[in-house]
Amino acid sequence: MEHPLYIQNTLTKEKENFIPIESPFVGMYVCGPTVYSDVHLGNVRTFLSFDIMYRYLKHLGYKVRYVRNITDVGHLVGDVDEGEDKIAKKAKAEQLEPMEVVQKYTNNFHDVMRIFNIQNPSIEPTATGHIIEQIEMVQAILERGFAYEVNGSVYFDVLKYSESENYGILSGRKIDELLNNTRDLDGQNEKKNAVDFAIWKKAEGGHLMRWNSPWGEGFPGWHLECSVMSTKYLGKDFDIHGGGMDLKFPHHECEIAQNKASQNAGGAKYWVHTNMLTVNGRKMAKSEGNGFTPEELISGNHKLLEQGYSPMTVRFFILQCHYASTLDFSNEALKAAEKGYARLMNAVQLIKDLPISDESSQNLNDFKARALAAMNDDFNTPIAIAALFDLSKFINSVKDGKEQINQMDKDHLLGWMPTFVDEVLGLSQEEQGRNNELVDELMKAFIALRLQARENKNYELSDQIRDGLKEVNITLKDGKEGTSWSID
Ligand code: AMP
Numbered sequence: 404m405e406h407p408l409y410i411q412n413t414l415t416k417e418k419e420n421f422i423p424i425e426s427p428f429v430g431m432y433v434c435g436p437t438v439y440s441d442v443h444l445g446n447v448r449t450f451l452s453f454d455i456m457y458r459y460l461k462h463l464g465y466k467v468r469y470v471r472n473i474t475d476v477g478h479l480v481g482d483v484d485e486g487e488d489k490i491a492k493k494a495k496a497e498q499l500e501p502m503e504v505v506q507k508y509t510n511n512f513h514d515v516m517r518i519f520n521i522q523n524p525s526i527e528p529t530a531t532g533h534i535i536e537q538i539e540m541v542q543a544i545l546e547r548g549f550a551y552e553v554n555g556s557v558y559f560d561v562l563k564y565s566e567s568e569n570y571g572i573l574s575g576r577k578i579d580e581l582l583n584n585t586r587d588l589d590g591q592n593e594k595k596n597a598v599d600f601a602i603w604k605k606a607e608g609g610h611l612m613r614w615n616s617p618w619g620e621g622f623p624g625w626h627l628e629c630s631v632m633s634t635k636y637l638g639k640d641f642d643i644h645g646g647g648m649d650l651k652f653p654h655h656e657c658e659i660a661q662n663k664a665s666q667n668a669g670g671a672k673y674w675v676h677t678n679m680l681t682v683n684g685r686k687m688a689k690s691e692g693n694g695f696t697p698e699e700l701i702s703g704n705h706k707l708l709e710q711g712y713s714p715m716t717v718r719f720f721i722l723q724c725h726y727a728s729t730l731d732f733s734n735e736a737l738k739a740a741e742k743g744y745a746r747l748m749n750a751v752q753l754i755k756d757l758p759i760s761d762e763s764s765q766n767l768n769d770f771k772a773r774a775l776a777a778m779n780d781d782f783n784t785p786i787a788i789a790a791l792f793d794l795s796k797f798i799n800s801v802k803d804g805k806e807q808i809n810q811m812d813k814d815h816l817l818g819w820m821p822t823f824v825d826e827v828l829g830l831s832q833e834e835q836g837r838n839n840e841l842v843d844e845l846m847k848a849f850i851a852l853r854l855q856a857r858e859n860k861n862y863e864l865s866d867q868i869r870d871g872l873k874e875v876n877i878t879l880k881d882g883k884e885g886t887s888w889s890i891d
């Protein structure tokens with residue numbers, strides 16, 4: 404397949420021409436949520452960014468197998484190797500079974516994805532559904548000499564691995580610095596070195612989630628599930644692996660090490676990391692207390708929110724920033740997004756009723772070329788939206804008789820712009836859009852009524868219509884082409 408898509412590869416630090424291993428098939432793996440709490444807008448930003456990649460790859464004609472996992476075991480509080488499982492901790496606090504916690508927050512995650520029009524992945528595997536495969540990978544790593552067992556736990560031997568491979572290849576961390584800086588607290592009595600990480604942990608007395616293994620009862624290390632599930636569903640070598648930037652180290656660095664140590668393959672060819680959504684410059688996170696849920700965002704019921712914002716306004720707000728840049732939350736930006744979204748959707752609605760001329764006054768292919776070029780340049784949605792804004796301006800000018808469009812260009816525009824907005828950007832018409840359509844229809848009826856009144860020389864009625872509309876800030880303008888209207 405011929406295409407010019409470039410992706411910034413955080414592994415090589417280069418913007419690379421994307422060439423799938425087995426074109427037209429593309430394998431994409433994204434680390435999903437740890438399901439122990441409600442999803443916040445920061446999480447939405449990351450999953451929405453990968454939704455755009457998934458949509459655009461499909462738009463280019465690729466057959467994408469998109470795997471996004473659910474972490475339902477093994478992720479310990481503080482992202483370390485010792486202590487409580489995040490899910491088990493919540494289960495105790497809420498007096499639920501761990502799997503009730505998992506179901507509750509998986510449901511919440513799915514609801515939120517649906518609200519923001521984020522498409523379902525092709526496969527959504529869970530860590531607990533792949534315990535056997537995880538045990539097998541631990542065995543393979545042990546057999547190849549890159550791990551050691553101590554007292555029912557198995558640790559990855561980072562120093563041994565570093566003799567032949569580069570631990571730090573993704574994150575740029577240096578092993579010497581890590582050795583100096585890592586506090587020797589996690590499993591300090593058991594690990595050979597503080598940089599080593601658990602791939603299997605013995606379940607101590609009170610630990611709720613546990614499985615039998617060759618090393619006794621225990622549970623898998625957090626990083627292991629993604630190595631296992633990406634390999635199982637996408638193969639040893641696959642195309643794209645993504646996640647938020649905060650997962651680069653240790654999570655993804657450890658994944659690469661596990662893949663190399665168990666099967667001598669690095670996993671993904673392209674690594675893609677999304678940047679963080681911040682609030683007043685600080686990462687939005689549950690632990691910071693600055694993370695609002697989508698429900699709060701929509702209702703406006705949160706101290707940081709001046710009003711409620713619709714899901715598509717929020718989607719538009721997120722798309723107006725490139726995924727690799729930080730995005731700071733502000734009411735001003737969301738209010739601007741509300742207007743921008745309405746302007747774009749309104750233009751899409753207008754196309755079908757545009758008046759036709761013999762010639763177009765502009766080369767319309769330019770707008771499309773700019774939008775596609777932006778998407779081909781590492782999925783640059785803000786630049787693509789800027790091109791669509793210019794196009795919207797042109798569409799409005801055609802409606803007002805200041806620019807012209809011919810039949811062929813209009814058909815072409817109808818053929819791509821609504822599809823691009825809907826399928827690639829995932830922006831659907833909200834109630835607001837439907838209301839606009841309704842207003843359009845009503846205005847047509849008023850204008851026809853007024854025209855009839857004038858034809859019948861009933862000027863009193865025609866003035867009454869015009870003045871009545873003026874009272875609700877709608878101005879009628881009589882021109883050569885007939886009567887047009889605008890909202891003041
Ligand atoms: P978690 O469930 O906390 O592991 O997070 C799920 C995904 O959301 C991960 O890819 C995180 O990197 C990402 N994430 C968490 N906080 C933010 C944030 N403030 N902005 C963007 N992405 C985030």
Ligand code: ZN
Pocket residue numbers: 433434435629654
């Ligand atoms: Zn992962």
